[in-house]
Amino acid sequence: MIETRLPAIYRDYIACLNQQDWPGLGQFVHDDAIHNGRRIGLSGYRAMLERDFDAIPDLYFNVQLLVSDPPYIASRLQFDCTPRGVFLGLPVNGRRVSFAENVFYEFRADKIREVWSVIDKAAIEAQL
Secondary structure (H helix, E strand, O other): OOOOHHHHHHHHHHHHHHOOOHHHHHHOEEEEEEEOOEEOHHHHHHHHHHHHHHHOOOOOOEEEEEEEEOOEEEEEEEEEEOOOOEEOOEEOOOOOEEEEEEEEEEEEOOEEEEEEEEEOHHHHHHHO
């Protein structure tokens, strides 16, 4: 994998998410994907994202920081959105909140194989 290629693949993946191009997700996510230690596969990964967009209709992934050390990518994603109802156990109920997610990805064969993700829940709590 060429070092300069991985960030471009990642940015295309983020564009795929923001466009909710679910049929195209398999171009970026490995069939045996693992998320936070749980093997969910491509279908589980897609279902997770579809649930996220259902719960947060104005969800938009904004890359604030991107570091590449192949086969890994580290990214800080920023969100400014209005989740419906309860989000991460918090009664957001349609209020606009801003928060970050710190994510590490391991790529295999130019696809996301494993993801480690932490959302800044304290930032949301402070806004409620």
